[in-house]
Amino acid sequence: MKTYSRACLLPLLILLLSSCVSSKLTASWVDPEFKRSQVQSILVLGVSEEDLLRRTFEDEMVAQLQQYGLKVAPSYRSISGKDIPEKAEMEQWIGGQDVDGIIVSRLVGTRQETVVQPGYTTRLGGYTGPYWGGGPHPWVDPYGGWYGYYSGSYDVLHYPPEVSYYEVYIIETTLYLVATDQPVWSARAEISSDKDTNRAIEDLVTDLIDNMADKGVI
Template sequence: MKPLRLLLTLASLALCACSTVSVTNEWKDPAWSGPPASSVVVVGISKSDLIRRKFEDTFSQQLLAAGLKAVPSYTQIPPGNGGAVKLTDLVRSSGAEVVLVTRMLRVEQKIDVTPTGPAYGGFYGWYGGAWASTAQVTQYDVVTLETSVWDAKTQKLVWSVTTEAVSQEKIAKATEELAQALIPKLRTDGILR
């Protein structure tokens, strides 16, 4: 009985520890004809300058690894909403064709309850074990992000998705997973080359 209980506990913890990014909503401007961009300015919207910098660096590194040119916005734009003029200058000076912006929409706390107990031994064995066992309760956060891509020339929104993932303490790891989920999608949708 104890090995089974331990296995169930480890399985539920593993499910909460691994973070897979899932796209929950998506939109592409049907009028946008491209061509696919090869140069991107990456903007992370966050009240924390540390989180913003970590996000923009990591996403930019993933774009560079995919063979694209990427510039994190924090290199020339201060935090806050007063950087619109500098963002225009950055987009021009970098030669970026699109601006990729990610912001957090919400965080939902989830609770997973997994019953434990014997799965064998007949009814009387199960009945006695059911009274003696307790449920495994795991709490975790699900983070919903919105990622939008804007055409640098027309300043129009051309692509947007919302994603969900189990929250992680490490911003870089979570951003890598987001980038690894979105870069292929951006290529498939004709937004990036």
Template sequence: MKKLMALMLITLLPLLFVGCATTTITGVWTDESYKQTPIQSVMILGVADNQRNRKIFESVMAAEFEKNGVQAIASSTILGDAEIKEENVLEIAQEKQVQTVLVTRLVGSKQQQVYYPPTRHGVPHSYYRSWNSYYYRMYDYAYTPGYMATYTNVL
């Protein structure tokens, strides 16, 4: 038994020291031909069963891109209510010279209820001599009732 323990100690002790050693990076590979450029133009393609929801979603998302200085096109303004096909989208993207096509869909939504308990905040007033030693301090209290809030998380 002692020989087995000694053999395990001789085997595991060097592994412990090597495992706790520091690591140094000796080299880094990067693709020299890749040049990262910011997105200049994007076409937003929302996949949805309801065309009205698709148009609303695409227009809101396009407006957010426009706020950040990116030229954005909602696919519903070009395709209308037509069925979305990959060939049509690629053709329109090339015609409009769009750099990026962003395809999105609604996975689901989840409602979450949160309870906020009631709170009480006290604010002390200064010393009043006229009340003698009985009421030398006075407090005002502000009460906030407890309430429930429902949040909808879009996935």
């Protein structure tokens, strides 16, 4: 058995992030010679150490693909999420299944984004502008003398800028044709979310399925 490295894990466990989009497809490709009739049954392989997240992803993919009349199965029922079977073992197992295509989804990159909310200054009521900024006529003192001007300084509230960071995960999902062992469709998506994990997974899968439909893959 081989063990997954964390570099290839599907990062569905880190989707609870703030101030960012949930899912965005950035690129896709389809083999121009591929024909829809070549794939009638699909196995879904989500790469993740987290069994719950992997199962959620695979089940969502299965549910949405079945709406297109395909026979689809999740891999978690037969393949461990922590150990990779040897190639010969996998090929033997696949050969015994009624599978035309295999969808593999994995992490291929990350980057950090920065969100800056600008600071601002405000006052707790009273006069808000100097003479030269639209206030009363210069010979009318809005502060009532030097002490009012001095003590009013403490009514000014300053809120500094707020800086936050979040990670963007780049996911590549590819459909392989079992008969040729070659890719026939692939797409990349960037994911990060302020939503709950299940909703983020649903959004990601919906984007992928919509693209497959637009490309004539399903």
